[in-house]
Amino acid sequence: MERDAIQDIAIKTLITNNGASMHDIAVAAGIGRTTLHRYFASRDDMLRALLLSAFQDIEQAMTECQIETGTALEALERIITVLMPIGHRFTFLLGAWPFAEDNKELKSRELRLLYQLEGLVQRGQKEKSLRTDLPVRWIIDTMTALLFMAWQRISDGYIAPRDASKLIMTTLLTGVGTH
Amino acid sequence: MERDAIQDIAIKTLITNNGASMHDIAVAAGIGRTTLHRYFASRDDMLRALLLSAFQDIEQAMTECQIETGTALEALERIITVLMPIGHRFTFLLGAWPFAEDNKELKSRELRLLYQLEGLVQRGQKEKSLRTDLPVRWIIDTMTALLFMAWQRISDGYIAPRDASKLIMTTLLTGVGTH
DNA sequence: GACTTTTGATACAGCTATGTCTAAAATGAT
DNA sequence: ATCATTTTAGACATAGCTGTATCAAAAGTC
Numbered sequence: 001m002e003r004d005a006i007q008d009i010a011i012k013t014l015i016t017n018n019g020a021s022m023h024d025i026a027v028a029a030g031i032g033r034t035t036l037h038r039y040f041a042s043r044d045d046m047l048r049a050l051l052l053s054a055f056q057d058i059e060q061a062m063t064e065c066q067i068e069t070g071t072a073l074e075a076l077e078r079i080i081t082v083l084m085p086i087g088h089r090f091t092f093l094l095g096a097w098p099f100a101e102d103n104k105e106l107k108s109r110e111l112r113l114l115y116q117l118e119g120l121v122q123r124g125q126k127e128k129s130l131r132t133d134l135p136v137r138w139i140i141d142t143m144t145a146l147l148f149m150a151w152q153r154i155s156d157g158y159i160a161p162r163d164a165s166k167l168i169m170t171t172l173l174t175g176v177g178t179h
Numbered sequence: 180m181e182r183d184a185i186q187d188i189a190i191k192t193l194i195t196n197n198g199a200s201m202h203d204i205a206v207a208a209g210i211g212r213t214t215l216h217r218y219f220a221s222r223d224d225m226l227r228a229l230l231l232s233a234f235q236d237i238e239q240a241m242t243e244c245q246i247e248t249g250t251a252l253e254a255l256e257r258i259i260t261v262l263m264p265i266g267h268r269f270t271f272l273l274g275a276w277p278f279a280e281d282n283k284e285l286k287s288r289e290l291r292l293l294y295q296l297e298g299l300v301q302r303g304q305k306e307k308s309l310r311t312d313l314p315v316r317w318i319i320d321t322m323t324a325l326l327f328m329a330w331q332r333i334s335d336g337y338i339a340p341r342d343a344s345k346l347i348m349t350t351l352l353t354g355v356g357t358h
Numbered sequence: 359g360a361c362t363t364t365t366g367a368t369a370c371a372g373c374t375a376t377g378t379c380t381a382a383a384a385t386g387a388t
Numbered sequence: 389a390t391c392a393t394t395t396t397a398g399a400c401a402t403a404g405c406t407g408t409a410t411c412a413a414a415a416g417t418c
Contacts, residue, residue: 016277018197021405032366034408043406073356098195131355137337138346139355145324158316167317176310176318177252177352200375211396213378222376 001031003039007053010046011092018095022046048103051096054089055106061086062113072124073173080147081165087151094148114140143172180210182218186232189225190271197274201225227282230275233268234285240265241292251303252352259326260344266330273327293319322351 006029013020013028022043026033040046061082067075083090100106121139124130130139146168153159159167188208192199199207201222205215219225240261246254262269279285300318303309309318325347332338338346 022407023405026366033406034366034368035364037407038365041407129357131357134346134350134355135337138332138350141328141332142325142350142355145328146321149320149324153317153320158314167313171313171317171321171354173354173356174358175350175352175354176313176321178308178310179353201377202375212376213397214395216377217395220377 001029006039007050011050011054012088015088015091015095050092051100051106054093055109057086057089058083058093059109059113062116067116067120071129072120072127073129075120077165077169080143080168083147084161084164087147087154090147091151146172180208185218186229190229190233191267194267194270194274226275229271230279231285233272234288236265236268237262237272238288238292241295246295246299250308251299251306252308254299255322256344256348259322259347262326263340263343266326266333269326270330325351
């Protein structure tokens with residue numbers, strides 16, 4: 001089995017039960033615990049690798065979006081669309097991120113990513129498509145929150161994956177009120 | 180120390196580090212581990228008690244809102260306002276809820292609560308203040324997601340507690356776009 | 359089929375967390 | 389101050405998890 005595939009299963013297992021043991025994760029991956037230890041020297045190593053892997057996937061997804069291209073709203077929609085299929089990585093990252101406190105490289109890459117998103121929101125504000133009376137960070141948070149929630153509902157089967165992006169975009173931009 | 184106070188500290192400790200040991204929680208509460216065991220016969224007992232306590236607080240907060248009174252939007256704003264000060268309980272519940280799977284009573288009470296919220300949203304739709312083209316459950320999810328995110332930001336110090344309700348309401352109802 | 363490599367079950371040692379108990383210390387009541 | 393009650397530190401036993409090592413079985417290669 002490929003290391004990437006194991007990482008994927010480990011992430012999915014840990015977001016369901018974040019107390020899952022190495023044995024649990026090995027079972028989920030259909031391999032022996034010894035073999036899991038061959039891929040990751042320790043649980044700590046594994047968690048670090050998962051954090052990095054999840055983050056890298058999101059970074060890459062963001063890069064593929066080419067957020068400088070087109071309008072801010074178009075870029076936002078692209079971001080949402082590419083993050084949806086990796087919602088489990090996103091969810092894992094939300095839960096595990098507090099434990100990345102001492103990883104300076106990851107933290108600085110996070111800041112870079114956040115900086116890009118802030119730039120994008122500010123561009124939307126300049127383009128007069130995003131409100132200027134809300135904090136930039138809160139706009140990003142709102143999108144994050146909706147992504148997270150949509151992923152939960154996809155996992156529950158309440159939302160169809162193909163409806164998610166549109167649903168998030170419309171909720172994000174126009175809210176649930178009739179104003 | 181009162182049992183309620185210990186429960187509060189346990190919840191706050193566990194949302195920060197959900198792997199916190201009984202020793203960690205006892206330290207946070209300023210009591211001995213033995214004493215903690217006097218309040219809760221086992222870790223399992225404690226987690227069950229915390230789940231129930233968190234849920235009850237939210238139930239009570241919802242009851243105090245008298246959601247049948249006034250317009251749906253007024254009731255929604257009241258809900259958000261009363262849930263904010265107990266955001267840590269809300270956050271704990273979001274994280275711990277998957278582990279309440281076998282608690283039939285809690286699950287049925289959750290359904291009752293959800294039913295009330297659905298009724299409220301439907302009332303808002305009838306009053307023409309909430310959109311009818313979005314799933315009712317998704318409207319509730321959006322509010323939940325924003326509550327959760329606002330609580331995180333209050334904990335970070337990015338949002339002032341007194342701004343939170345207004346921020347959530349405006350984001351929820353009109354979104355972040357200028358439409 | 360023969361050989362090599364990989365895998366996994368198993369055993370073991372060490373560690374941590376949990377639950378239980380005891381006796382001393384601390385606290386509260388009078 | 390005395391007595392009663394509560395709390396705590398520490399000890400202990402146990403279970404579970406982790407990391408490590410061994411060796412037979414399984415899988416892969418030629």
